[in-house]
């Protein structure tokens with residue numbers, strides 16, 4: 001069994017958490033200690049905000065969970081896998097189960113909306129027949145059925161972020177990691193993206209959102225993890241935004 005850590009009794013259900021960090025620290029090469037001795041658990045089905053000032057280590061946390069960067073010390077488990085024991089070749093398989101959305105969308109510029117989403121399905125070698133069903137269905141959920149043939153540059157920022165979200169979700173990930181998904185959006189589009197994230201969460205995907213958006217965090221009353229200078233300073237159920245931007 002991959003879950004060798006002794007934490008089960010701390011949970012009211014038997015299911016192991018989807019993310020576990022145990023005393024995780026990360027120092028970058030030039031000596032910046034981006035993350036300092038963080039321990040946390042996120043259970044399947046949770047919706048969690050990670051907030052904190054610029055440079056407090058939020059993106060580093062996300063990168064650690066994706067095994068994009070390695071911890072200097074500590075242990076990380078994602079979806080039952082001990083990332084420290086995961087070989088390089090197993091990382092793509094880990095990421096298949098994780099949807100990722102970034103502030104800058106990261107769409108393929110020369111591919112239309114349909115192709116951008118279909119690409120995620122091709123990577124995991126979905127049969128063409130499934131792709132032809134899944135991609136339009138996913139784009140309909142994010143409200144982009146009439147934009148299948150548009151290129152990213154022909155879309156608004158909010159629409160581009162919805163494409164990115166469709167791409168992150170089309171493979172039915174158990175976990176969605178969103179790093180400032182509303183960072184480039186106006187308030188109306190930001191709320192639309194958050195409503196979609198909440199919807200996805202209701203369908204069973206665990207959602208982790210890094211954000212600077214105080215209004216949204218305060219209004220949504222979710223679990224809020226606050227970082228300050230690499231330290232986890234607060235972790236509250238139905239929390240609010242503690243620090244100034």
Ligand SMILES: Nc1ncnc2c1ncn2[C@@H]1O[C@H](COP(=O)(O)OP(=O)(O)OP(=O)(O)O)[C@@H](O)[C@H]1O
Pocket residue numbers: 028029030032033034052053054055056057058059060061
């Ligand atoms: N590749 C890197 N090499 C060296 N230092 C880095 C690297 N990436 C991040 N850092 C440093 O680590 C610290 C935490 O950065 P991180 O990007 O995790 O913060 P953040 O909370 O996501 O910030 P922001 O809200 O501005 O995106 C910062 O001091 C940053 O300069």
